[in-house]
Structures are given as C-alpha cells and as structure tokens.
Amino acid sequence: MQYRTLGNSELKASAVALGTWGLGGGSVWSDHDSTEAEARDLLSACKDYGINYIDTAPVYGTGESERLLGCALKGRRHDFILQTKCSLNWRNEGGNFHYSRDGYTVNNDTRPTAIVRDVEDSLRRMQTDYLDSVIVHYVCRSFPVSDTVEALERLKEQGKIRAYGLSNSQPADLEEYQANGGHVDLVQEFFSILSPFHGREYFTACRPHGTTFQTYGVLEEGFLTSPAFMERTFVKTDIRSRIPWVQPEVKAGLKKAFEAWEPIRAAHYCSFSQLFEAWALAQYENMSLLVGMRKPKNVADNAACLDLTLSPEELSAMEKAAKPIQVEVLDK
Numbered sequence: 001m002q003y004r005t006l007g008n009s010e011l012k013a014s015a016v017a018l019g020t021w022g023l024g025g026g027s028v029w030s031d032h033d034s035t036e037a038e039a040r041d042l043l044s045a046c047k048d049y050g051i052n053y054i055d056t057a058p059v060y061g062t063g064e065s066e067r068l069l070g071c072a073l074k075g076r077r078h079d080f081i082l083q084t085k086c087s088l089n090w091r092n093e094g095g096n097f098h099y100s101r102d103g104y105t106v107n108n109d110t111r112p113t114a115i116v117r118d119v120e121d122s123l124r125r126m127q128t129d130y131l132d133s134v135i136v137h138y139v140c141r142s143f144p145v146s147d148t149v150e151a152l153e154r155l156k157e158q159g160k161i162r163a164y165g166l167s168n169s170q171p172a173d174l175e176e177y178q179a180n181g182g183h184v185d186l187v188q189e190f191f192s193i194l195s196p197f198h199g200r201e202y203f204t205a206c207r208p209h210g211t212t213f214q215t216y217g218v219l220e221e222g223f224l225t226s227p228a229f230m231e232r233t234f235v236k237t238d239i240r241s242r243i244p245w246v247q248p249e250v251k252a253g254l255k256k257a258f259e260a261w262e263p264i265r266a267a268h269y270c271s272f273s274q275l276f277e278a279w280a281l282a283q284y285e286n287m288s289l290l291v292g293m294r295k296p297k298n299v300a301d302n303a304a305c306l307d308l309t310l311s312p313e314e315l316s317a318m319e320k321a322a323k324p325i326q327v328e329v330l331d332k
C-alpha cells in the first residue's frame with residue numbers, strides 16, 4: 001500500500017480508501033444488508049492489505065453504515081482514519097429539502113448548529129470521541145460559508161475533528177471556503193473514465209492549495225467491474241437502476257468499450273476494476289482512490305491496483321474507447 005498526506009493535514013491515508021455507502025444496505029443497495037460480523041471481516045481485510053482510510057456518511061442507510069462501522073471499529077479505532085460527512089440529515093430541523101426516501105425526509109443544512117449536531121450524532125453512532133475527517137456532503141449556497149467554516153474550525157480546535165473537506169462542489173466553492181479562512185484538506189467528487197470532466201477541472205483548482213482530490217464512483221457502482229455486471233437488474237430504488245449505464249443505448253456503447261478495453265486488461269493479467277483504478281490514479285498526483293467495497297475479496301483485488309502501471313498509449317486508448325459514452329455530470 002502507498003500512503004499519502006491528506007491535504008495539508010497530518011493524516012497519512014492509504015491511497016486506496018474504503019467506501020461504505022453499500023454497508024448502509026436498505027432500498028439503495030438492495031442486494032444485501034451487511035451484518036456486524038461482515039463489517040468486522042471487511043475492516044480486518046482492510047487492515048491486512050494496508051487500507052487505513054474509511055469513508056462513510058450519516059445518510060448511508062440512515063445511520064446503518066456508521067452503526068456497523070462503530071461495531072467493527074471496537075478495539076481498533078486508532079488503526080483507521082475515519083471520515084464521515086455532515087450537512088445531510090433527517091432530523092427535520094430545517095435546511096433545504098434534499099430528498100425523501102423510505103419514510104425519511106433528508107434536508108441539507110450547512111448552518112453551524114446543524115454541523116455540530118451532525119458531528120455529535122456521528123460520534124455517538126460510531127462510538128468514538130473524534131473523527132479524523134468530516135466532509136460537507138453537499139455544499140449549499142443558501143447559508144453563509146463563513147459560518148460553516150467557523151463551525152468546522154471550532155470543532156477542530158475542540159479535537160472532535162482533525163480535517164475537513166467538501167463534496168458535490170465546484171472549484172469556486174473550494175476558493176470560497178479558502179477565502180473565508182477555511183483549511184479544506186480534500187474534495188470528494190465523482191470521477192471515472194466515464195465521467196472525467198468535473199474531476200479534471202477540479203485538479204487545477206486543488207493544486208495551488210495542496211488539496212487532495214478524492215474520487216467517488218470510480219467503478220461506476222460496479223458497472224466498470226466486468227461486462228457481465230450490466231446484465232444485472234435492480235429494483236427501482238437502488239442507485240444502480242438510476243444511473244445512465246442501464247439505458248439500452250448507453251449499455252450498447254459500454255459493451256463496445258469493454259471490447260476495446262479487454263486486450264489491455266488481458267495484457268496486464270489484471271481485473272477490470274484494477275484497470276480503471278490504475279487509470280484514475282494516473283490522472284492526478286494527489287489522488288485518493290475511494291472505492292465502495294463490502295467483500296474482503298474486493299479489498300484484496302483493489303489494494304493490488306497500485307502494482308499496475310499503464311503506458312501513456314494505454315491510458316489514451318482506454319479513454320478513446322470511453323469517449324462515445326462519457327457524461328459531463330452525474331448526480332448520485
């Protein structure tokens with residue numbers, strides 16, 4: 001495993017990070033509800049392969065992902081860099097309507113009271129007294145950034161958080177947070193070979209601040225793990241039934257792209273997952289590769305993506321094959 005400093009913080013995080021949206025299960029990741037024993041095994045596999053960086057969020061399974069992590073972290077909390085999010089909550093205490101699902105209404109609230117309450121709720125659910133990193137889940141232009149920055153900086157002074165970042169944001173948001181005295185150590189944004197444009201614009205904005213760019217969706221929720229994956233069907237509420245790769249015309253394009261990617265994968269004796277992870281890592285020097293995993297075998301496979309180096313010719317051939325189906329924006 002390789003370790004990289006998270007932004008300008010003192011945190012040394014594994015280049016591959018564990019994403020735990022799927023651990024929330026329920027109607028969004030409908031094929032499996034993980035158990036406490038499975039969550040423990042998952043973290044043990046991460047430890048075995050040197051992955052020390054975990055990402056979660058309060059809304060993943062409305063608290064379930066955090067609850068399972070809290071159980072799995074018992075006795076080994078200090079072995080991991082634990083990151084969760086703030087701003088999206090289902091407390092019905094104001095903020096902007098974000099979505100309704102499973103009988104809950106989720107609002108987006110970046111005001112100080114909400115941020116502090118989010119952090120306290122996450123600490124309680126994960127049975128810990130500090131969070132290594134907290135990400136503003138959806139930046140929000142309705143409330144003053146200066147107030148949000150003040151709240152985050154105060155939480156840092158109190159030792160409740162060690163670093164913070166932004167998500168679902170634009171380069172202008174990073175500039176605004178920095179201009180208001182913020183110390184944004186990372187941005188967490190969608191990025192994959194099928195949707196690389198937002199990330200590329202952001203790399204240029206991150207560089208002068210030393211900000212880490214953390215990918216999400218690098219495997220497109222499984223659609224880039226194998227050509228067979230797109231034959232699976234999911235219930236309507238599942239995230240994987242709502243992204244572009246399930247539409248028939250895009251599916252045909254993705255199949256064609258897999259045919260072009262296959263010889264490159266075969267030449268390296270690697271998995272498709274490793275191929276797209278290595279592609280992503282080659283795009284920006286200060287990259288944190290956040291990958292969703294529920295199975296120990298996937299942890300082993302993904303940790304090994306760092307052993308793979310693709311030539312400039314292979315990198316551009318891969319992207320050329322993706323071009324016809326690339327999309328500008330994804331909202332997950």
Ligand SMILES: NC(=O)c1ccc[n+]([C@@H]2O[C@H](COP(=O)([O-])OP(=O)(O)OC[C@H]3O[C@@H](n4cnc5c(N)ncnc54)[C@H](OP(=O)(O)O)[C@@H]3O)[C@@H](O)[C@H]2O)c1
Nearest residue numbers: 019020021216217218219220221273291292293294295301
């Ligand atoms: N800030 C945001 O708004 C936001 C939005 C989306 C995601 N995120 C974060 O980013 C993380 C990653 O995104 P994601 O989980 O949505 O999608 P992803 O990383 O693109 O894909 C995850 C899927 O790929 C499968 N997978 C992973 N490694 C594999 C391997 N080596 N072989 C075969 N299959 C493999 C996983 O299977 P198993 O689950 O069965 O292991 C899972 O179904 C999330 O978990 C979450 O922490 C943040």
